[in-house]
Amino acid sequence: MQHVEFFHTDHFEKNYKRQRAASSISYFIDFFWETDFDHLWDLYPKGFSDALFPNTGYTYLINLGTPFVMQVGEKRFDMKTDGFLPRHRAIECFHQKGNKLFGIKFKISPVIFEKKINFSEYREYIFPLSYLMDSGMLIKIKTCTSFDERVSILTNYFEKIIDQYSGSLKPIEIVSQILAHCESKRDFITPVEDFAKQYNISSRTLQRYFETATSISTKTAIQIMRIRKATEHLATDPDTFKSEDYGYYDHSHFYKHLKSFLQKNTLKKLQPHLKLLEKLHGR
Helix, strand or coil: CEEECCCCHHHHHHHEEEEECCHHHCCCEEEEEEECCHHHCCCCCCCEEEEECCCCCEEEEEECCCCEEEEECCEEEEECCCEEEECCCCEEEEECCCCCEEEEEECCCCHHHHCCCCHHHCCCCCEEHHHCCCHHHHHHHHCCCCHHHHHHHHHHHHHHHHHHCHHHCHHHHHHHHHHHHHHHHCCCCCCHHHHHHHCCCCHHHHHHHHHHHHCCCHHHHHHHHHHHHHHHHHHHCHHHCCHHHHCCCCHHHHHHHHHHCCCHHHHHHHHHHHHHHHHHHCC
């Protein structure tokens, strides 16, 4: 059984704990999450998978259970420990009994100050989380007795890093503000050059800010956000969906863009959902 983001909302809402990041770290982190699958194994004794659309930012994965398989684009990784992965590709996680995950969905990570990481160098693979977090903190997170405790410890951890580098936040604030503007205003057509002018910087400087902090270009980040918002709208409220509201020329332009973002395996299984959406929207 495969569950697909936006199309199987009940599964993701009921079987994942989720908490938005505190305002003190919300420039960097979207939310914390944790799987809650114990009651599902009788229903899916052979396991199941969860497929997610591409996204901006990236995710820290902390393994609280048994090994699992993660597919990023067309590549599969056997995950026996903790990792971090860019989220600009479609991903699919294959769950088996005993699997339990805790995750942090980042917009931009404050560890770029502490570790001096250029995330443009980490685009295509899952990398060991030990590159970014020390073993003591990972052990502390794994020995917590609750989701809330993990969130509290990590919130304090990242707050300290942010406070330490509070004078170096301008590039991060610019990237976060642009992404927040595009999402809230559904503005996916403003040229990158115009955003750069708003902050009195060059387009090349803005590009560097995005690639350093998110691993992808300004244009790619905005396009990913556009397809996510458009697909979510169409899946949840097809009667009010208009492709032109998201900067598409027409309906076929939207579907072409959607298909380009989904890996082959996911797209094949998603065909019935796409046909249903086309039918709903064509009424």
